[in-house]
Amino acid sequence: MSYAKPIWARLQLLFAHGVAKWLSHGKVQARVLDEEVLPNIDRVEPYGFSYRPKPGAQTYLLFPSGDRSYGVAIVIGDKQYNMQLQEGEVALHDDEGNHVHIRRGGAIEVNAADTVILKAGVKVRVEAPVLEVTGEIRDLCDGNGREMSDMRAIYNTHTHPENDAGGPTDEPNQGM
Numbered sequence: 001m002s003y004a005k006p007i008w009a010r011l012q013l014l015f016a017h018g019v020a021k022w023l024s025h026g027k028v029q030a031r032v033l034d035e036e037v038l039p040n041i042d043r044v045e046p047y048g049f050s051y052r053p054k055p056g057a058q059t060y061l062l063f064p065s066g067d068r069s070y071g072v073a074i075v076i077g078d079k080q081y082n083m084q085l086q087e088g089e090v091a092l093h094d095d096e097g098n099h100v101h102i103r104r105g106g107a108i109e110v111n112a113a114d115t116v117i118l119k120a121g122v123k124v125r126v127e128a129p130v131l132e133v134t135g136e137i138r139d140l141c142d143g144n145g146r147e148m149s150d151m152r153a154i155y156n157t158h159t160h161p162e163n164d165a166g167g168p169t170d171e172p173n174q175g176m
């Protein structure tokens with residue numbers, strides 16, 4: 001009796017490639033072999049990194065013991081949103097053009113296609129020989145919704161009631 005055929009058939013059931021039909025936080029429904037729909041596959045994500053691809057994403061599935069009733073999606077990806085990277089580069093990105101791109105030579109590019117919101121108490125620290133920022137900078141720094149540029153305008157026009165000569169002070173930066 002040959003055991004090769006049943007073993008080969010079981011091995012073929014270990015892996016599958018499909019298309020995601022529906023995704024939730026921890027599950028995916030995938031269509032494999034153009035007909036088989038697997039409705040309740042667990043999603044596995046790397047520690048500290050979460051993502052939720054759109055339906056139509058490529059899904060790579062693993063079935064322990066070749067049992068199709070229990071599967072795990074080990075990789076879910078979508079080639080239509082891949083970024084063009086140089087060898088050795090890394091990027092986090094989404095389908096709307098938002099990305100953090102770590103380029104060769106130490107340059108880091110951050111692109112926010114829309115407004116970035118930081119919650120109170122969040123600290124962003126940048127250490128770089130050169131920092132280039134484009135777009136509008138919102139710097140609500142005094143806790144009252146006043147931007148740094150407004151505070152600078154107030155400072156530049158303020159006076160004090162007295163100085164060493166006995167009269168009001170001149171405006172700061174006068175004559176500069």
